[in-house]
Amino acid sequence: MRPEIKRAQHTIPVGASSPLRACRNVGTDPLVVAEAHGQYLHDVDGTRYIDFMYGFGPLILGHAPEAVSTAIARQAANGTLFGTYCTQEIELAERITATADHLEQLRFVCSGTEAVMSTLRLARAYTGRTRVLRFNGGYHGHFDLVQNKDETRMRDSGLDPAAMRSNVFAEYNDAASVERAFAESPGEIAAVVVEPIACNMSLVMPEEGFLADLRRICDREGAVLIFDEVITGFRLTYGPASNLLGVSPDLTAFGKIIGGGTPVGAFGGRRDIMRLLDEERVLQGGTLSGNPLTMAAGLATLDALAQPGFYEELERKGALLEAAVERHRAAKGLDFTFTRTGSIFAFIFVPQAAPVRVKADVAAQAQSPYTTMYAGLRTAGYHLAPDIEEPMYVSAETTDETLEDFAARAVALLATDPNT
Ligand code: PMP
Secondary structure, three states: OOHHHHHHHHHOHHHOOOHHHHOOOOOOOOOOEEEEEEOEEEEOOOOEEEEOOHHHOOOOOOEOOHHHHHHHHHHHHOOOOOOOOOHHHHHHHHHHHOOOOOOOEEEEEOOHHHHHHHHHHHHHHHHOOOEEEEEOOOOOOOOHHHOOOOHHHHOOOOOOHHHHHOEEEEOOOOHHHHHHHHHHOOOOEEEEEEOOOEOOOOOEOOOOOHHHHHHHHHHHHOOEEEEEOOOOOOOOOOOOOHHHHOOOOOEEEEEHHHHOOOOOEEEEEOHHHHHHHHOOOOOOOOOOOOOHHHHHHHHHHHHHHOOOOHHHHHHHHHHHHHHHHHHHHHHHOOOOEEEEEOOEEEEEOOOOOOOOOOHHHHHOOOOHHHHHHHHHHHHOOEEOOOOOOOOEEOOOOOOHHHHHHHHHHHHHHHHOOOOO
């Protein structure tokens, strides 16, 4: 073990400020990174790793893109925090709200967690109800109201049982389970919160009609429909993925990409709901929210994403990776599932004929193929997601050679694992 890892774990619980970074689920020591450029991470020994994780999703342009780094440096020289109105904040809010009709107003926060938390509070105030319906396998941040712990473990985990009891669970891709939940809690559900494309149980696409069913049920029941687009926002198109999926929520939570790799979140939606913040009926604030440094990084990022052909090129790379994985898999006669949309992808170790619709389908996979692949690819100079159910990302900096080499090595490693 590197001395820095021991040092980190002495002073910081798990050694880092967010738990998955410790790599406990893959049984390999975490990287200790000194700097990162383009598709590469450089560890403290100067060893280079090709990244497929990109900071859990924000770094769609790769590491330290020049335009973003320059914008941050320029802003840093002119002030990092004003504590009053700033034009960078107005500009970024205007650009994001311009991407979808339902985004009539928007506020910035410092994390995806805060963004979702604020949408739920708004939904409760708007409806006068308290319960929140969400989906097994979804992730919406680390606050009490959106945890999955069962009642018996709540106190051990420091969670408020009352907050937990406001949760109503349904299954992703199963509108009938949503209907049942509403029938069991009539007039009590304030909001349905969903990742429109599920990105925290590997990568699971919404089935045809599922999101439209949620829209219809929420309208009928007077509940607020919230799309958590912390991962998918600006990842698949210039704006929320709801633009591609053809269903508009009432509120959308953003994070990650819109801050260009600096701390960020944002939430926005219908003016008649967001108005509750204007009236100061609903409290939401933050010393560092909408700070000019983050706004400058976000604006520079959106400038790059707005270039013609940006998302088409990412799609081309994603398709190249998928084709390469399929080719090698067929050559080796392996049977596993590879899911991809645009530049998001995941390996799921269930047979291709098995359904991958709900959390239980993903949870049924064997762990060892991923662990084998993770360890082998680390040795070969790759950095993957430190958990089998986290998706991975292609960035604007990922090269075609990288995608070909990665696919060949990944499948060759999988062929060595008895559980693939
Ligand atoms: N929602 C989703 C869908 C996420 O994937 C995440 C984090 N990965 C969050 C919310 C929480 O965001 P943050 O870590 O910035 O608080």
